[in-house]
Amino acid sequence: MKQYKEVINQDLLDRIDKLDAPDSLKEAMSYSLEAGGKRIRPILLLAVIHGFGKNPAAGLTAAAAVEMIHTYSLIHDDLPSMDNDDLRRGKPTNHKVFGEALAILAGDGLLTYSFQLIMDDPHLNADQKIQLVRLLSECAGPEGMVGGQVADIEGENRTLSMEELEYIHIHKTGKLLTFSILAGAVISHADAAQMNQLERFAHHLGLGFQISDDILDVTGDEELMGKPVGSDSGMHKSTYPSLLTLQGAKDHLRYHINEAKKALEPINRDTSLLVQITDLIADRTY
Template identity: 65%
Template sequence: MTALKLEEFTVKYKELVENKLDELVQSLDAPETVKEAMAYSLKAGGKRIRPVLLFATLNAFRKDPKIGLEAAAALEMIHTYSLIHDDLPSMDNDDLRRGKPTNHKVFGEAAAILAGDGLLTYSFEVLADTKGVSAEKILRIVSLLAKSAGPEGMVGGQAADMEGENKSLSVEELEYIHKNKTGRLLAFSVMAAAILAEAAEQQIQLLEEYAFHIGLAFQIQDDILDVEGTEEKIGKPVGSDQNKLKSTYPSLLTLDGAKDKLQNHLEKSKAALAASDLDTGLLVEIADMIASRDH
């Protein structure tokens, strides 16, 4: 397999998963409004970090990344549904997402809720219909995605995040929120690929450690960008966390302390990769990109 730099790899596999997502939504025998609302948020842009991470992990095992296409599409559907629901007036009440009007601003709250529900449920249908993968592997991946996205994962993290508003949280409480709200789906990217690649148990543990640290690094950088970023780059108002009186890494540790914490997680993620005996060049690049991104 020809080695690609992360930028080339991302362009190639981002296009692959986006084409797959479009094909899957257009193939639905469903009301056009629901399909349009689902497609609107799926096409809203974004870096597609989670699918690219899944493909890059398969690449680390020298497997054809395309064997993870259905899992990557399902993962992006779950992530997108969560954004639609997060933006609703009853939750974060955001008007902009990636510089565009949020789903409920375009289609109304009821259609936005249904679009999110549609993406959530369709993701498991897509996974279950994966061709060329054993039923045992599909079952493990379905179970892992349900746990990563559910009350012990993303949903639980979101609930804790909402309950933490207008409160002064400890660093440990903040870490719990982000490990679940953001980190679990990033970890799924890596773990699903490891299952598809038939990884050894030690490799799975090291990849899980890598995913844990980049998940927290991702959120710390998000918090830093809420202080130092620009609305043009991040696609939403700067300082929104502060305005909502939310605890963040900079508010608890100072901006410099948050940057030190970010660097610490970055170093630990790379140490886990170094011990894995895999071709981890792309995964190292992803860790660096997460820690240095400006949007």
């Protein structure tokens, strides 16, 4: 996982550097990519390919694409019109450094460039490209991450039901994780039964990831996390701890982590790395 992360980090910056675009735009795009992060989405994608015994290098382009979309969403989330954050991953947010206009355009550039990357990927055949673009459009768009973000904004300053909260988390966070896992399966030529199990795995992993995030917003170390803790309560957002208590949220996290692992059992491939990532999400401190 550490090796994959290093490869991903360099690959992302190389792809931006090669763009025929204004230097200011490339600098703003690279700035947020360089800020780091867990790279959980691209690592999941490569881990699926690894589990199917294929060369993970075949998934590097799709891995870069999903991380660029994730990064664009963070740039836009931090804007004054949305979460109005000053720090992201321990550094000033993009708009604090480059201004709001260039931050918006940097996010737009990362979003659209991700689709170009997939369509130009020499490792994929035409059918795989169509599948990945279709899946990424769904997971990142109004039926996925964007829809979840809207529901999150509209849910501020009121107490949500568990159903409403899960809708936000499944779409805002879970859908890009689902893309990563299913994209690895598409690249690996997984069969329908394996795809179904991996989709089930992604569902529980995505909820577990967000519950863990909610818990860390209460118990996390600000220095480790690189952003202020308690921001959700400060913005009057419903979270798993606020609806279930902290212990109830921890119990809910353990349930989804266990269900995610169960979903991997029938796949009949080497899922050890996916299990390790699942445990990492359950036990992470940032």
